[in-house]
Each structure stands twice: as C-alpha cells, then as structure tokens.
Amino acid sequence: MEEKKIRNMDELATVIGISRPTLSKYFNDPTKVRSATRERIEAALDQYDYRPNMFAMNQNRRSTRNIGIVVPTIADPFFSEVVRHVEMRCTAAGYWPIVIPSHGATEQELAALDTLRTLKLAGAVIAPLGETSDVERLRQFADETPTVLFDSYLDVGQTFVGNDNFNSIGLMVDYLCRTGQPPCFLDMPAVNLNASERRDAYTASMERLGHEPYVVPISRSNWNFEELGYEEGVRLISNREFPSGTVLCANDRMAIGLLAAAYSKGLRVGRGSGCAMRIAGHDDHPLARFTCPPLTTVAQDYTAIAERSVESLFALIDGNSGAAVPAIQKLEARLIIRDSA
Structure with a gap:
C-alpha cells in the first residue's frame, strides 16, 4: 500500500x-x-x-525570526566578510538572515527596504550608501524595525558600529611621516561618509605633525575603486602631479590600482633604495598581503564590527535585557607594515 x-x-x-x-x-x-x-x-x-516550510512558518508568527541585511555590494571583500560573520551569528541564534545588496544605487537601497518591510523583520543590520541614501526613508524604516547601521554613519536607527577613521588614518600618517617623506592623500569617490572622514582625518593628522596636507581629488564617483586607482594613478604619474613620493590611499582597493599604475610606468614601489614611491592603504583587503610588493595598510576589525552589530541588534530585539546599547560604537584599527611603505 x-x-x-x-x-x-x-x-x-x-x-x-x-x-x-x-x-x-x-x-x-x-x-x-x-x-x-x-x-x-x-x-x-x-x-x-x-x-x-520554515519560511512560511516564520511569516505566520506575530514576531518573525527574520533578520534583514543590506549592504552596498557583496563583491567588496569588506562587506562580504562582515555579512558572512553576521549570517553565522544570526543562524546560530535561530534567526533567518536575508541579505539584499543595494548595488551602490539609491533606488536599489529603497527597493531593499521595501522588500524587507514585507517580511515582518525581527530586526535589520544595514550598511547604508550614505551620501546618496534617502535618509528620511531609512529613518522611517528604522522607526518601524530595530535597526543597527554599520560602516557608514547616518543619524538613523538605534545604534551605529564602524571603524574609527581618525584613529586609523592617524596611525598611518604618524608611521609614514616618521619613516620617510610625508604622504599626500589619494582620495576615494564620495560614495559614503568614510570618504570625507578619512580625508578630514588625514588633514588633521598632517597639521598636528606640522606638515602641509595635500589631497589628490578623484573626480569620478563609482565603486570600481581598483580601476579608478589605476587610471588616475597612470595619469598623475605621467603628468608628475603627485606632490610627494609617498601616497596614502583612502582604501586598499584604490591602492591596489595605484600599485598596478606604478608598475605600468616602470616605477619601483617600496621602502628600499632605488624605490621611487611608497604606497599605503586602508582596510587590510584580503589581497593586500599578496600584492607586489605587499601593501602596508591599517586593518579594520571585520569580525568585531560584525559581532558588535549583531550583539547590539539582539539587545534591541530583546528589549528587556537591561543592557544599554551605545548609540555610536567606533572601533580602533591596527597598523600593518609591509613592503610597499
């Protein structure tokens, strides 16, 4: 039968x-x-x-176990690594993580928020676009759902977790000035608040040490940082427009592009004799130790950013835990000295 x-x-x-x-x-x-x-x-x-159908069961509850995660792109190693840790923590705690990238576009970020609203979230962890975000719409979302922002600060949600850019850039500027020619600063596109924070941190650090700051601007604005670093690097090197032989890049992806530009122009990068440039970055990209030469940088604590974000969100969801969640949590970085500077 x-x-x-x-x-x-x-x-x-x-x-x-x-x-x-x-x-x-x-x-x-x-x-x-x-x-x-x-x-x-x-x-x-x-x-x-x-x-x-666990998803259907979840949706039928008054309070679901869904956690929304929104990032500008999952192709960037920083976001993919943070998302990986957030997903694992949420899953281990019995939550259902739902990841939606905004692909660097305002309309996609808004579409992600609209989608998450339909899923009756327990909470959300969001890395906003920043400069191009619809802040009011984000604020409306955060008023309805326990929300933690990370990476790019906006006055939205219950708490923010991110790198202390003034600490990390200060560490790098101190090191570069102590060991050679003071650096100029190769900017990054103004895709989020990190761009302006790191630029301001560089200026403040140089002035504190008694040096003239010099920011090399980037006119285009997109997330293709390696391409921008290479193309701008080739142009600046060809026209002899770098005001210093030491260049601090706003992020490692820009620095990786600049390393390729220096190679294409026949310039040796490093700390030894015969080197024409020193190049340093920020973030400790997973490939930074495998560039040629390996890239000197400052390491954001990817794991700690993810852990703090999830712990803060769980405290907000619980509500009655009695633990106060700090509104702003800035984490210190670590100087990584390699052969490029």
Missing part, C-alpha cells in the same frame, strides 16, 4: 498523535519537548520524508 503523503503540519501532528502546538514547539527548539516525544517526531519525519 502506498505510504500516506503528509501535506502539512496538521496532518503530521495527527499521524504522530501529538498536538499541533507541541509539534510547532519542536520545530522552534527541539530541546523544548520531552525526549520521547522528540524521538516520535523525528521517526515520523524520516518515515514520511516531511520537511516543513
């Missing part, structure tokens, strides 16, 4: 001989039901090859 096909949880509860609430309790947390009941449920799951 053909095995009965189980279509839903009500039918499964009936064939097992337990109540529907008990079965739901098992799927929420198997340890919450008695061991004998758990064994009966698991035997029936194997016998009837039944698996519930």
Whole structure:
C-alpha cells in the first residue's frame, strides 16, 4: 500500500498523535519537548520524508525570526566578510538572515527596504550608501524595525558600529611621516561618509605633525575603486602631479590600482633604495598581503564590527535585557607594515 503523503503540519501532528502546538514547539527548539516525544517526531519525519516550510512558518508568527541585511555590494571583500560573520551569528541564534545588496544605487537601497518591510523583520543590520541614501526613508524604516547601521554613519536607527577613521588614518600618517617623506592623500569617490572622514582625518593628522596636507581629488564617483586607482594613478604619474613620493590611499582597493599604475610606468614601489614611491592603504583587503610588493595598510576589525552589530541588534530585539546599547560604537584599527611603505 502506498505510504500516506503528509501535506502539512496538521496532518503530521495527527499521524504522530501529538498536538499541533507541541509539534510547532519542536520545530522552534527541539530541546523544548520531552525526549520521547522528540524521538516520535523525528521517526515520523524520516518515515514520511516531511520537511516543513520554515519560511512560511516564520511569516505566520506575530514576531518573525527574520533578520534583514543590506549592504552596498557583496563583491567588496569588506562587506562580504562582515555579512558572512553576521549570517553565522544570526543562524546560530535561530534567526533567518536575508541579505539584499543595494548595488551602490539609491533606488536599489529603497527597493531593499521595501522588500524587507514585507517580511515582518525581527530586526535589520544595514550598511547604508550614505551620501546618496534617502535618509528620511531609512529613518522611517528604522522607526518601524530595530535597526543597527554599520560602516557608514547616518543619524538613523538605534545604534551605529564602524571603524574609527581618525584613529586609523592617524596611525598611518604618524608611521609614514616618521619613516620617510610625508604622504599626500589619494582620495576615494564620495560614495559614503568614510570618504570625507578619512580625508578630514588625514588633514588633521598632517597639521598636528606640522606638515602641509595635500589631497589628490578623484573626480569620478563609482565603486570600481581598483580601476579608478589605476587610471588616475597612470595619469598623475605621467603628468608628475603627485606632490610627494609617498601616497596614502583612502582604501586598499584604490591602492591596489595605484600599485598596478606604478608598475605600468616602470616605477619601483617600496621602502628600499632605488624605490621611487611608497604606497599605503586602508582596510587590510584580503589581497593586500599578496600584492607586489605587499601593501602596508591599517586593518579594520571585520569580525568585531560584525559581532558588535549583531550583539547590539539582539539587545534591541530583546528589549528587556537591561543592557544599554551605545548609540555610536567606533572601533580602533591596527597598523600593518609591509613592503610597499
């Protein structure tokens, strides 16, 4: 005789001989039901090859276990690494992480927020575009949903977690000035607040040390940082427009492009004799130690940014934990000295 096909949880509860609430309790947390009941449920799951639609179950609750994660791009190693840690922490805590990239576009960021609204989120972790974000729409979203922002600060949501750019840029400027010619600063496109913060931090650090700051601007604005670093680097080197042989780039991806530009123009980069340039970056990109020469940089603490973001969000979701969540959490970076500077 053909095995009965189980279509839903009500039918499964009936064939097992337990109540529907008990079965739901098992799927929420198997340890919450008695061991004998758990064994009966698991035997029936194997016998009837039944698996519930956990997403549908989640959506039917008054308060779901969905966590929304929005980032400008998952192609950037910083965002992919932070998202990886956030996903793992959420999953381990019994939440359902849902990642939506905004692809560097305002309309895509708004579409992501609209999509997440339909999913009755427990909370959200968002790295906003920043300069091009619709701040009012983000604020409306955060008023409805516990929200933690990371990476790019906006006055939105309950808390922000990110790198202390004045600390990290200060570490690098101090090192470069101490070990050679004071650096000029190759800017990054104004895609978020990090751009202006790092530029201001460079200027303040140079002035503190008694040196004249010189910012080399980038006129174009997109997320193709390596391409911009290469093309601008070739132009600036060809026209002899770098005011210093030491260049601090606003991020490692710009620095990687500049390293390629220096190579294409026959310039040796590094600290030794015969080197025409020193090049340094910011972030500790996963490829930074494999460039030629390996890139001197300052390392953002990817893991700590993810951990703090998730811990803060869980505290906001719990509400009654009694732990105060700091409104702004700035984390210090670490100087990584390699051969490029």
